[in-house]
Amino acid sequence: MKTVIMAGGKGTRIAAIASDIPKPMISLCGKPILEYQIDCLKRYGLTDITMVVGHLGHIIRDHFGDGGKFGCSIDYYTETSPLGTAGALFEIENSLSDDFILVNGDIVFDIDFNRIIDFHQKNRAMATLAAHPNSHPYDSALLLTGDSDRVIRWLNKEDPRQYYKNLGNSGIHILTKKLLAKSTLKTGKVDLDRDILKPLVSSKEIYAYKTPEYIKDLGTPERYKQVSSDIESGLVKARNLSLPQRAVFLDRDGTINKINGFINKPEQFELIEGAAEAIRGINESGFLAIVITNQPVIARGEASLEDLALIHDKMETDLGKQGAFLDDIFFCPHHPDRGFPGERPEYKIDCDCRKPKPGMLLEAAKKYNIDLSKSYMVGDDGRDVEAGLAAGCKTVLLTSDTSLADFINKTKR
Helix, strand or coil: CEEEEECCCCCHHHCCCCCCCCHHHCEECCEEHHHHHHHHHHHCCCCEEEEEECCCHHHHHHHHCCCHHHCCEEEEEECCCCCCCCHHHHHCHHHCCCEEEEEECCEEEECCHHHHHHHHHHHCCCEEEEEECCCCHHHCCEEEECCCCEEEEEECCCCCCCCCCCCEEEEEEEEEHHHHHHCCCCCCCCCHHHHHHHHHHHHCCEEEEECCCEEEECCCHHHHHHHHHHHHHCHHHHCCCCCCECEEEECCECCCECCCCCCCCHHHCCECCCHHHHHHHHHHHCCEEEEEEECCCCCCCCCCHHHHHHHHHHHHHHHHCCCCCCCEEEEECCCCCCCCCCCCHHHCCCCCCCCCCCHHHHHHHHHHCECHHHCEEEECCHHHHHHHHHHCCEEEECCCCCCHHHHHHHHHC
């Protein structure tokens, strides 16, 4: 499969770090961003690479040459005038494979490409976007997905929003040539997101591959420092899903948000003081932050799945405003007891996922290659502890005198 790296950016926001070289050549811990990208691609046999260069592109050519000394084959397309994030694809279309990988040249990543390629092929997607949460969703373009991981709506930064899932396009894509054929813009400066992907969301062939793996851009000097630190600590490589992960599994009600009866609308959801800061600590620690919650309001007929999705969007919105994010949310909609007005019989079952059973934890472990013996289940109810123990996790029971923040502060010490 061909890989195209868009390596022509000037990097005006990070000019304080280096203004005399292309942004993808900025050095991190002794080597440029592009070398980290090639190292990861090469590990998965993705060695047929085209680099799209522009501003100071000769520096990239001089460094990489034909790619031989880096274990790959590299050719180049030079933009004589800026073509945006996608314009060059139409110029090199004849050299592309039917499915090809497109990578932004200013991001550092270490991901299991086998997983995203399998996902793309299984769904027969026209476009697959590696997507993940971040610490600043309020000023990011966001993807809205349905149950099948199809992208159903695309929110640009300027689009109105109230409650939203924290899921952004990371800058790694698998695209098909037919995507290019469907585009109405084929010449000049073309923006991949706004001009090609967003208008084709209605085709129902664009998918979001949700991953907690390490993918970060170097848009600012502050992010440069953070990524440098993450490389030195080993966090970048450790988050690759080919390696066992560690997680902090979190109950929702009474752990993240205040107890307010059975919550069935977003306005009832209110974060516990210090919860966002604690989850931000989990995000920075290298552990995954994953919610594991019983939601019998569905079976009892007190809320719909759409209501619950909106409540969880409110949770992600409130956390994101404080720089925290969740890597995933697992919920059980079942409740075995009958006799509630408006109850939904299809959810009145004795399932394997309702805590104290460990089904949701086991599902998460399978999805993200989690080593449960090195993970924690944190909650305010004995059922949380029982589920954690049944899954093989370490457990933490919060009491009226302790909070999630107390647990995080204790583990930091």
